[in-house]
Amino acid sequence: LKQQLIKAEKLKAVEQMGAAISHEIRNPLTAASGFVQLLEDDHLSRQKRKEYLTIVREELRSAERVIQDYLTFAKPSIEMSKEINVKSELRQIIKLLQPLANKNSVEIVTDFSIIGFITGDPQAFRQCFVNVIKNAIEAMPNGGYLTISTEYSQNYVTIIIRDTGIGMSKEQLERLGEPFYSTKGKNGTGLGMMVVYSIVRAMDGNLHVESIMGAGTTFYFEFPAITSISKNN
Numbered sequence: 001l002k003q004q005l006i007k008a009e010k011l012k013a014v015e016q017m018g019a020a021i022s023h024e025i026r027n028p029l030t031a032a033s034g035f036v037q038l039l040e041d042d043h044l045s046r047q048k049r050k051e052y053l054t055i056v057r058e059e060l061r062s063a064e065r066v067i068q069d070y071l072t073f074a075k076p077s078i079e080m081s082k083e084i085n086v087k088s089e090l091r092q093i094i095k096l097l098q099p100l101a102n103k104n105s106v107e108i109v110t111d112f113s114i115i116g117f118i119t120g121d122p123q124a125f126r127q128c129f130v131n132v133i134k135n136a137i138e139a140m141p142n143g144g145y146l147t148i149s150t151e152y153s154q155n156y157v158t159i160i161i162r163d164t165g166i167g168m169s170k171e172q173l174e175r176l177g178e179p180f181y182s183t184k185g186k187n188g189t190g191l192g193m194m195v196v197y198s199i200v201r202a203m204d205g206n207l208h209v210e211s212i213m214g215a216g217t218t219f220y221f222e223f224p225a226i227t228s229i230s231k232n233n
């Protein structure tokens with residue numbers, strides 16, 4: 001019975017979250033389709049047409065951002081059984097985000113330990129680190145260094161993401177992970193870090209964040225390691 005109650009509560013939380021998020025997606029879509037309707041007017045001036053198209057593009061982008069940040073969390077359950085090669089997963093994520101880094105003149109430096117295997121859902125792992133690394137790059141609009149390193153000890157794999165960006169105040173740091181909390185205005189969803197925390201929790205991991213205003217931020221992730229002994233069994 002207790003299990004059932006917990007499950008019902010979880011479902012309720014997911015439903016409420018889903019409602020809030022579909023609202024976040026529906027609003028920009030409604031706005032976009034309104035402006036598309038205005039664009040159907042044949043007598044529209046070139047300037048107005050351009051103006052409306054810009055709005056449509058912006059609104060669609062905003063809906064897309066919500067979906068991007070939330071994608072994995074929306075899945076009904078996180079599959080836990082897979083083995084994740086931390087180093088090769090991180091390499092793929094870096095490849096994916098390299099264009100964004102180039103755009104912001106951010107140099108990515110890596111320092112990976114030789115081994116490092118954890119268990120979890122690889123897709124959730126990817127979503128988690130895409131969200132964190134995207135934030136780190138966005139925190140360095142005028143360039144900087146993004147250092148991604150891993151450490152392996154007997155029981156834990158530690159993943160460290162460090163940026164030389166704008167940093168966070170103590171108050172900002174406390175609100176990190178709160179749904180819809182964002183300092184990026186129209187360019188933010190405030191969902192990325194909420195998704196990160198929920199994935200870390202689901203993977204029995206730990207997240208610790210340190211930040212200095214104007215100097216940068218460091219994220220320390222800790223996940224239970226698959227030891228080489230249990231790997232051979």
Ligand code: ADP
Nearest residue numbers: 135136139167182183188189190191192193217
């Ligand atoms: P979004 O990126 O859409 O704003 P997130 O949930 O991903 O939403 O992040 C929430 C907020 O946390 C950001 O708006 C920003 O203020 C802060 N933040 C997250 N990562 C960093 C970082 N590396 N450096 C500075 N601030 C950050």
Ligand code: MG
Nearest residue numbers: 131135192193
């Ligand atoms: Mg983000």
